[in-house]
Amino acid sequence: MNYLIIKEIKQMLTDRIALFTILLTPLLLILILGFSLAGWFGSNTSTEGIxxxxxxxxxxxxxxxxxxxxxxxxxxxxxxxxxxxxxxxxxxxxxxxxxxxxxxxxxxxxxxxxxxxxxxxxxxxxxxxxxxxxxxxxxxxxxxxxxxxxxxxxxxxxxxxxxxxxxxxxxxAGEESMPELGQIQLQGEEPLSSFEYYTYGMSVMYVFFSAGYMASLAYSEKKARVYARLVLANIKPLQYLAVKTIATMGVVVVQLVLLFSICLTLFQVSVANWLGFIAIALSLSLAVAGVTALLIAIQFRFETEKLANVFMMFVVSIFAFIGGSFFRVSDMAPILAEIGRYTPNGRALQAFIQASQGETLSTLSSSILLLSGMALVFFLLAWTIFISKGGAVK
Structure with missing residues (x-):
């Protein structure tokens, strides 16, 4: 199984353009949205001397x-x-x-x-x-x-x-008022700047492009008869699926480490609860890996390569909109915001913000369990669909 993981790494490194796209595009969007919407989020831009x-x-x-x-x-x-x-x-x-x-x-x-x-x-x-x-x-x-x-x-x-x-x-109307001018605050005491918000918003959005990317690579292997040769070499179908999900987790972890490291340095993004933050990142990577497994299983089951493209072009964008990656949905449509809390990206965004503002691990545990539970459901569905073909090769 080790050589299968090495094969995955070599294959991803050969497609450097796609790899750099999913790793660095969110950084570019964080820069654009952070500067353009700084006033709305009350960023740390100085007004002294005006x-x-x-x-x-x-x-x-x-x-x-x-x-x-x-x-x-x-x-x-x-x-x-x-x-x-x-x-x-x-x-x-x-x-x-x-x-x-x-x-x-x-x-x-x-x-x-x-x-x-x-x-x-x-x-x-x-x-x-x-x-x-x-x-x-x-x-x-x-x-x-x-x-x-x-x-x-x-x-x-x-x-x-x-x-x-x-x-x-x-x-x-007898309802609670909005937060203070220029501030966004979920649970913690400190308001977020636009750069902090979009660091988390773009990160939880773009990790799901990794799922589509890995699913697309898997089907390319099927078309090129790589998967057929692996099966003939006594590689079990579920081993193949497991390696793909592990590789996806690796890509997501690298993606998050790069983004958060750069943003911590350039934009002064701070995290108050690192243990909770890391737990959220790992549970999110599990959820993305589960989505990857499900996409691969469906593509192999129905012999189609379009699903990964549809997922990246439409599903990710819809979930990002509902989950609040582009803007604070709660300010405009509270019902959508409530729905977004039960999407993997929306729940991860909320949890990252809470962890950055110092919420305890017990408070974050519901989000960690929900993301992990989603991952388990995705894995079980993928296993059921993939095993039903018995690893058949066409």
């Missing part, structure tokens, strides 16, 4: 004083709730926030972003927050020059306003 000039027709304290008696809310509390001033107060330690009088002068002074708050805007926002009956007829205006700093501030303010309205709707 300047914002705020134009206001009415002073915040004066406007709060006028409205306090009407809404029966203390002036200090209204100032803390003021929109968009509460956002600026939250980031004033990182950014330069100045209240100025004239838009043209503020633009000449070189502020990265100039925000013009119209008269009565804060009052309407207070009424909407407290009474829930006011509707806005105008919004504050942002002026910027299109620089990276301006884009960051624009994104930050847009997210803040979007989450403000979403949270207001959720609270009125």
């Amino acid at each position: 300047s914002i000039g705020i134009i206001q027709e009415v002073d915040l304290a004066d406007e709060a004083s006028e409205v306090a008696d009407t809404l029966q809310i203390p002036q200090e509390q209204l100032i803390e709730m003021a929109i968009p001033d509460s956002l600026f107060a939250y980031v004033e330690n990182e950014m330069t926030i100045d209240y100025v009088n004239d838009v043209d002068q503020a633009l000449q002074d070189g502020y990265d972003v100039v925000v013009d708050i119209p008269a009565g805007y804060r009052t309407k926002m207070w009424e909407q927050q407290i009474v829930g009956e006011s509707s806005l007829t105008e919004e504050f205006t942002m002026y910027h020059e299109g620089s990276m700093e301006a884009l960051m501030v624009d994104t930050m303010i847009s997210q803040f306003m979007e989450r403000l309205y979403v949270n207001s709707t959720l609270i009125q």
Whole structure:
């Protein structure tokens, strides 16, 4: 059996383009998605030194004083709730926030972003927050020059306003509000950056391309009569299937080690619970190996080489979408997110995030058992289908 494993290694090394594709393509996607969606996930990109000039027709304290008696809310509390001033107060330690009088002068002074708050805007926002009956007829205006700093501030303010309205709707409906601005958090205390999220998201997606790749190699051997010669050499069909699954596990482990090593170095991805993290990686590699065995068995049983291509082109993409590899499905479709938790890639993604945030092994055990159970089911199905042909060679 050892020489069969050596044969697998040599065969994979001959197809270096495909091997490098499944090993390195996820790294490229992590780079693209990590940078392009950094604002949505609240990455560690620094906002220090960015300047914002705020134009206001009415002073915040004066406007709060006028409205306090009407809404029966203390002036200090209204100032803390003021929109968009509460956002600026939250980031004033990182950014330069100045209240100025004239838009043209503020633009000449070189502020990265100039925000013009119209008269009565804060009052309407207070009424909407407290009474829930006011509707806005105008919004504050942002002026910027299109620089990276301006884009960051624009994104930050847009997210803040979007989450403000979403949270207001959720609270009125009696549901829990969304996480804080720019953060994603499953169980741990620390939010994830976009690079951390897509390190796990792309990894759990691309390991399943390895399953399709290995299944495709197996059927190529069948067409080239390699499998027939192995059977004639007294290699049992189940031995052949077992070697293929072991080789798949090896590919997946190498794939994950490479990806996580590079991402830990380049993107400052951190892991709080390494023991749980490794256990999840091994159970995921088992699940992928089980999928490989099932694909090989079905292809050999029905004499078709299309299944591996269909799996890689469609099934993996659908599962990646449902499982959250491309974006946080829970933000848009909670039902899909719940379904995704019971896909191997979706469950592995959730478990990797939990392990990185320090969840205990007992908490992760349900995901480890589910992935291992999936692997066992896949192996049993593959064994049943493959043995039914008796290793017949055509």
